[in-house]
Amino acid sequence: xxxxxxxxxxxxxxxxxxxxxxxxxxxxxxxxxxxxxxxxxxxxxxxxxxxxxxxxxxxxxxxxxxxxxxxxxxxxxxxxxxxxxxxxxxxxxxxxxxxxxxxxxxxxxxxxxxxxxxxxxxxxxxxxxxxxxxxxxxxxxxxxxxxxxxxxxxxxxxxxxxxxxxxxxxxxxxxxxxxxxxxxxxxxxxxxxxxxxxxxxxxxxxxxxxxxxxxxxxxxxxxxxxxxxxxxxxxxxxxxxxxxxxxxxxxxxxxxxxxxxxxxxxxxxxxxxxxxxxxxxxxxxxxxxxxxxxxxxxxxxxxxxxxxxxxxxxxxxxxxxxxxxxxxxxxxxxxxxxxxxxxxxxxxxxxxxxxxxxxxxxxxxxxxxxxxxxxxxxxxxxxxxxxxxxx
Amino acid sequence: xxxxxxxxxxxxxxxxxxxxxxxxxxxxxxxxxxxxxxxxxxxxxxxxxxxxxxxxxxxxxxxxxxxxxxxxxxxxxxxxxxxxxxxxxxxxxxxxxxxxxxxxxxxxxxxxxxxxxxxxxxxxxxxxxxxxxxxxxxxxxxxxxxxxxxxxxxxxxxxxxxxxxxxxxxxxxxxxxxxxxxxxxxxxxxxxxxxxxxxxxxxxxxxxxxxxxxxxxxxxx
Ligand SMILES: Nc1ncnc2c1ncn2[C@@H]1O[C@H](COP(=O)(O)OP(=O)(O)OP(=O)(O)O)[C@@H](O)[C@H]1O
Ligand SMILES: [Mg+2]
Numbered sequence: 001x002x003x004x005x006x007x008x009x010x011x012x013x014x015x016x017x018x019x020x021x022x023x024x025x026x027x028x029x030x031x032x033x034x035x036x037x038x039x040x041x042x043x044x045x046x047x048x049x050x051x052x053x054x055x056x057x058x059x060x061x062x063x064x065x066x067x068x069x070x071x072x073x074x075x076x077x078x079x080x081x082x083x084x085x086x087x088x089x090x091x092x093x094x095x096x097x098x099x100x101x102x103x104x105x106x107x108x109x110x111x112x113x114x115x116x117x118x119x120x121x122x123x124x125x126x127x128x129x130x131x132x133x134x135x136x137x138x139x140x141x142x143x144x145x146x147x148x149x150x151x152x153x154x155x156x157x158x159x160x161x162x163x164x165x166x167x168x169x170x171x172x173x174x175x176x177x178x179x180x181x182x183x184x185x186x187x188x189x190x191x192x193x194x195x196x197x198x199x200x201x202x203x204x205x206x207x208x209x210x211x212x213x214x215x216x217x218x219x220x221x222x223x224x225x226x227x228x229x230x231x232x233x234x235x236x237x238x239x240x241x242x243x244x245x246x247x248x249x250x251x252x253x254x255x256x257x258x259x260x261x262x263x264x265x266x267x268x269x270x271x272x273x274x275x276x277x278x279x280x281x282x283x284x285x286x287x288x289x290x291x292x293x294x295x296x297x298x299x300x301x302x303x304x305x306x307x308x309x310x311x312x313x314x315x316x317x318x319x320x321x322x323x324x325x326x327x328x329x330x331x332x333x334x335x336x337x338x339x340x341x342x343x344x345x346x347x348x349x350x351x352x353x354x355x356x357x358x359x360x361x362x363x364x365x366x367x368x369x370x371x372x373x374x375x376x377x378x379x380x381x382x383x384x385x386x387x388x389x390x391x
Numbered sequence: 392x393x394x395x396x397x398x399x400x401x402x403x404x405x406x407x408x409x410x411x412x413x414x415x416x417x418x419x420x421x422x423x424x425x426x427x428x429x430x431x432x433x434x435x436x437x438x439x440x441x442x443x444x445x446x447x448x449x450x451x452x453x454x455x456x457x458x459x460x461x462x463x464x465x466x467x468x469x470x471x472x473x474x475x476x477x478x479x480x481x482x483x484x485x486x487x488x489x490x491x492x493x494x495x496x497x498x499x500x501x502x503x504x505x506x507x508x509x510x511x512x513x514x515x516x517x518x519x520x521x522x523x524x525x526x527x528x529x530x531x532x533x534x535x536x537x538x539x540x541x542x543x544x545x546x547x548x549x550x551x552x553x554x555x556x557x558x559x560x561x562x563x564x565x566x567x568x569x570x571x572x573x574x575x576x577x578x579x580x581x582x583x584x585x586x587x588x589x590x591x592x593x594x595x596x597x598x599x600x601x602x603x604x605x606x607x608x609x610x611x612x
Contacts, residue, residue: 004506012488302484305445306545307473307501310465385445389484 006316010323021324024288027281028328028368029335032361034274036336038267039357041343048349049259056188058252059092059224060125063234064217066246074245076215078204080238082119088233090225095122096218098207099194102171104152107159113152114199115171117207125219126185126192133165133180140203147180149197174210176202190255193217227251278364281328282372289321289376300380301388314381321373322366329365333358392421392553392585393442398451400437400608411437412448413608421552424579424586426596429605435589436557438605442587443476443555444468456552473501477546479556483538485530491517491541492526498549516544520574536567543574547584554578556588560595572598 014021065076081096098117103110122128123135135147148156148164156164168177184197208215222230231249238245293300300313308316337353344351400412411434419425427435440446441453447462454460455471462468477498478484485494495513504512517523520540522533530538539559546554556575560568572595578584588599596602604612 298484299486302486303497303501304469305443305472305478305484306498307469307549309469309501312469312501386440389445389480 003319006319007323009316010320014320014324014327020284020291021288024281024284025324025328025331027277027284028325028365029281029332031274031276031278031281031368032329032332032365033335033339034270034277035364036333036357036361037339037343038270038274039360040336040340040353041270042263042267043352043354043357044340044344044349045259045263047352048347049256051350052186052188053191053252053256055186056127056191056252059221060188060191060219060252061222061227061230062191062193062217062219062250064248064250066248068244068246070244074242076218076242076245078208078215080241081215081218084220084234084237087237090223090230090233091220092223093121093125093221094218095119095125095220096204096215097122097193098204098211098213098215099199100211100213104155104171104200106156106169109155109159111152111155111198113149114194115207115211116194116196116199116201117204117211118201119204122201122219125221126188126196128185128196129183131181131183132163133178135180136201136203138203141205142209143203144174144176144206145179145202146176147182147201148178149182149195149199149201150184151197152200153181171200172210176200190259191219191250191252193219227253278368281325282368285321285324285369286372286376288324289317289373290379292320293317293376293380296380297383297388297391300383301385301391304383304385305389310381313383314377317377317380318370318373321377322369325365325369325372326362329361332365333361336361392423392456393419394454394457395442396452396454398438398441398448398453400434400441400446401449411608412441415451415608415610417603417610419585419587421585422579422583423601424576424599425588426599426602427587427589427605428591428593428596428602429611431591433605434608435605439555439557439587439589442553443478444472469501473498474549475552477549477551477554479539479542479546479554479559481558481561483530483535483542483562485538485541485545487530490527490529491522491533491537494530494541495544495548497545502549512548513544516548517541519547520544535563536570539563539567539571540574543571547578551584553585553587556586558589558591560590560592565594568592568595 068074076096078096081094085091085094096119099114102113102115104113118136120136120138128135131150131153133147136145153164156167161167164178164181166178168175182196185192187195204215227249234249235247238247303313340353341351395415395417398412398415399410402409402411415438427438429435437446441448444460452459455475492510492513495516496509499509499512514523514526517526520543522537522540522544525533525537530541533541560571563571575586575588576598579586588595590596603610
């Protein structure tokens with residue numbers, strides 16, 4: 001009964017809504033929204049990363065040549081890379097690639113694309129799928145057949161090519177023939193090179209010749225051995241083939257760790273915003289409560305005279321402070337959900353909301369209410385009944 | 392009902408001591424209707440607050456129904472205030488944001504009673520003081536006499552053995568004041584409630600069975 005009466009009383013004093021009450025609430029709202037946003041965006045990102053890695057598999061890694069001023073001459077040779085899988089039983093498959101950005105124009109519209117050169121194995125390693133046609137095969141060496149990513153296909157369709165398959169286009173002095181169209185594919189948590197959806201893919205020998213570039217990286221499917229073991233194996237092989245070549249390995253595990261680190265930074269940021277707003281809001285609530293206690297000294301005196309214990313007075317004001325914070329908390333939870341929904345909408349990831357986040361929001365709001373309501377309510381409870389009555 | 396033994400109350404304001412009560416000894420029997428009179432500043436309200444356990448004496452002891460009051464137990468004091476004593480103040484002291492009915496129900500809220508039961512009891516007591524038709528009104532929508540009746544209903548709802556009224560008619564015209572007095576007399580006679588009334592009005596004092604006069608913090612008659 002007391003609890004119900006106190007909640008009613010709390011809502012009543014809230015509804016006589018004063019500016020300072022609203023200001024205090026804003027802090028709580030922002031604080032709780034950050035907490036909710038932080039947790040649910042974290043959940044969304046984690047879920048997406050896992051999905052992408054699952055999609056890609058954790059047995060894939062990327063080896064990159066690190067630029068080294070002293071050893072400019074040390075280079076990957078296509079044949080060395082291809083031979084790696086015969087050299088080591090740990091390396092099950094390799095897929096060297098080369099990639100460079102360029103623009104692609106048609107009908108007055110321009111898009112930024114990647115020109116990629118790959119080998120046949122690239123298709124399997126990246127778990128690609130075709131919408132139509134075929135992928136680049138090792139019979140396409142030095143030939144101008146290409147496979148296009150889904151977004152380029154879409155661009156062409158919009159430009160009026162119902163079926164881009166078999167179409168030809170010019171780039172520089174070369175004329176390419178489109179022999180295949182890929183289905184849309186994710187970035188694989190960063191393991192898949194570049195943006196395949198926006199790439200024009202030829203055989204690596206063609207690309208090396210056209211771009212006059214060098215091969216800087218390759219992907220590999222590896223056995224279940226430890227990353228350090230694999231790294232040693234690859235390093236060992238290339239130290240024989242190309243002295244001074246510095247290698248950098250990117251594994252799925254490493255990428256997950258990296259992503260988690262970035263998430264940590266993000267979480268820390270939101271956490272900081274959240275706790276600062278909660279402290280500011282909490283102090284605002286404390287202020288509102290102190291004023292409320294001062295304005296209602298007489299009420300406190302009357303209630304004491306009619307039999308309220310100190311404890312009753314204290315719980316009345318704590319309850320009021322908690323109700324205040326919970327009102328802010330629920331608005332904050334709503335705002336946090338909206339924020340994370342907007343986030344998931346823009347990054348096109350699946351929206352997720354964890355129940356525990358909402359429960360945490362309610363819990364934090366309650367805790368702020370109890371913590372910042374404690375001092376005002378204690379001072380209310382300690383008022384001398386007669387002094388309170390006289391005011 | 393109650394025994395007060397050699398009670399002193401001294402206020403310390405900076406370096407000066409104000410001796411408000413100077414050795415009061417008083418016994419009130421159950422079912423008495425007692426008037427406390429005396430000039431302004433003689434310590435009547437202070438004594439009343441002492442009896443009502445709102446104030447702690449500087450020295451002396453106080454027994455209610457034979458039990459000695461210990462002032463360091465807030466729970467116990469609050470319980471006695473809640474169950475044995477009903478207060479009626481000169482300036483009514485109703486909570487402005489609550490309806491008459493909710494005001495009357497406050498003492499029962501601190502007894503953990505169910506809301507429905509409290510409302511029923513409150514209605515019953517509003518009827519007893521003849522303001523049941525104002526149950527849903529806020530205090531500022533009531534006349535002084537009506538407010539005082541609501542305050543009396545609130546003092547009575549907890550079935551107290553003792554009602555303390557500090558100038559209950561002070562803010563009312565003489566006719567309304569007389570009505571309130573009749574109400575007190577009826578309660579005293581019909582329900583055997585012990586009533587202590589502070590008053591300046593000799594006519595009101597005359598209607599009480601016993602008079603105690605206070606002067607400069609001592610009982611003079
Ligand atoms: N909290 C206090 N601090 C200091 N002095 C006080 C305090 N309360 C009461 N007094 C003093 O005690 C004296 C008696 O006050 P009290 O209110 O008991 O008088 P009273 O007999 O009820 O007077 P009245 O008829 O005017 O109501 C007064 O001189 C008053 O100034
Ligand atoms: Mg007085």
